[in-house]
Amino acid sequence: MPEGHSVHRIAAQFRRHYLGKRVAVSSPQGRFGDCVLLDGHAVTDAYAVGKHLFVTFDSGDVLHVHLGIYGAWDFAGAVELDDTASSAGGRMGQTNGHGTVVGAHEDSLASIGAPRRTRLRMGESEQAGVSPVVFPPAPIGQVRVRILADDVVADLRGPTVCEVLAPSGVARVRGVLGPDPLVDKKGEDRFVERCRATATPIGRALMNQRIVAGIGNVYRAEMLFRAALSPFAATKTLPEETLRELWRDWVKLLAIGVKTGQMMTMDGLTAGQKRAALANRDDRHWVYRRAGEPCRVCATPIVMEMMEARKLYFCPQCQGVSG
DNA sequence: CATCGATGTTGAG
DNA sequence: TCAACCTCGATGG
Numbered sequence: 001m002p003e004g005h006s007v008h009r010i011a012a013q014f015r016r017h018y019l020g021k022r023v024a025v026s027s028p029q030g031r032f033g034d035c036v037l038l039d040g041h042a043v044t045d046a047y048a049v050g051k052h053l054f055v056t057f058d059s060g061d062v063l064h065v066h067l068g069i070y071g072a073w074d075f076a077g078a079v080e081l082d083d084t085a086s087s088a089g090g091r092m093g094q095t096n097g098h099g100t101v102v103g104a105h106e107d108s109l110a111s112i113g114a115p116r117r118t119r120l121r122m123g124e125s126e127q128a129g130v131s132p133v134v135f136p137p138a139p140i141g142q143v144r145v146r147i148l149a150d151d152v153v154a155d156l157r158g159p160t161v162c163e164v165l166a167p168s169g170v171a172r173v174r175g176v177l178g179p180d181p182l183v184d185k186k187g188e189d190r191f192v193e194r195c196r197a198t199a200t201p202i203g204r205a206l207m208n209q210r211i212v213a214g215i216g217n218v219y220r221a222e223m224l225f226r227a228a229l230s231p232f233a234a235t236k237t238l239p240e241e242t243l244r245e246l247w248r249d250w251v252k253l254l255a256i257g258v259k260t261g262q263m264m265t266m267d268g269l270t271a272g273q274k275r276a277a278l279a280n281r282d283d284r285h286w287v288y289r290r291a292g293e294p295c296r297v298c299a300t301p302i303v304m305e306m307m308e309a310r311k312l313y314f315c316p317q318c319q320g321v322s323g
Numbered sequence: 324c325a326t327c328g329a330t331g332t333t334g335a336g
Numbered sequence: 337t338c339a340a341c342c343t344c345g346a347t348g349g
Contacts, residue, residue, distance in 0.1 A: 003330050005330095006330080051330095051331080051332095066331080066332075068332060068333095068341075069329060069332080069341090070329075070343040071343080072344095142342080157342085157343065158342050158344090159342090160331065160333080161332085161333095207331095209331095216331075217329090217330060217331085219330080263330070288330090308337095309338075310331085
């Protein structure tokens, strides 16, 4: 899935468009019978912890969603167009006065989740010009849950988890999650503590959602490169300051990701390089998905190696991996 | 058109 | 450790 930053953006979309609204909740696909528990209730909050999304309702029930590797939300109707996936200069979550709020009749659709192309359905109005665009649009594909308000609709497809929880269930899920910088003020200390208590190498620790919530395969590889750290270094033997710097780098990268919708992990770029990085995903990272290509710093070929069934990328030279 | 793989997690063995 | 889950863009014929 998109890593932690995307889920925070999804939560923001829900807060922006659904807060206080009574909604119809259904499962067009039919595989989420519990959706009736939420149907007809009003949304009271939405927030993310790591890669987990929680949407709370005035009944006290909570919708808990994890996108897994393919999941995505499609928003349609009176939603702000989120063009950050296809162009530079994303601005979702910033001001609302950019003229990007469109009426339901204009039928926009913004997708947040798996790295699929942003859906923008303005086509029907071109095609017709005659027939009025209908709201809500018919579900596309297998929609696990549809959350419909009077002027906005959200469709969820392909999630790993989609369930209704009582507050106690939320506590249970959150209890096994490590700190998320946007949720936990004492996150840095908790992160250090948990690193101190693990026997795994840092390349695994960063992916362990009990140690730190929200980091995935891209941020893992990029953070280790940025820190010039071997993925194989024993976590508990790393200097405390090194762990603290890792946490602070995650804080920084997460903030950029939430703001822009892009996993921008290379900084110090010129404006032109930045534009290229946003346009081509191949130019966006230091090591991720760059196996065999020259390190951007030392030109040593980037190495890919499996670690716990995930692809791990690193520069053996810059990150001091002998092999 | 068919196949592959992916920014994850779970649970069987 | 590995298959299953479940979707769809990218890739190759």
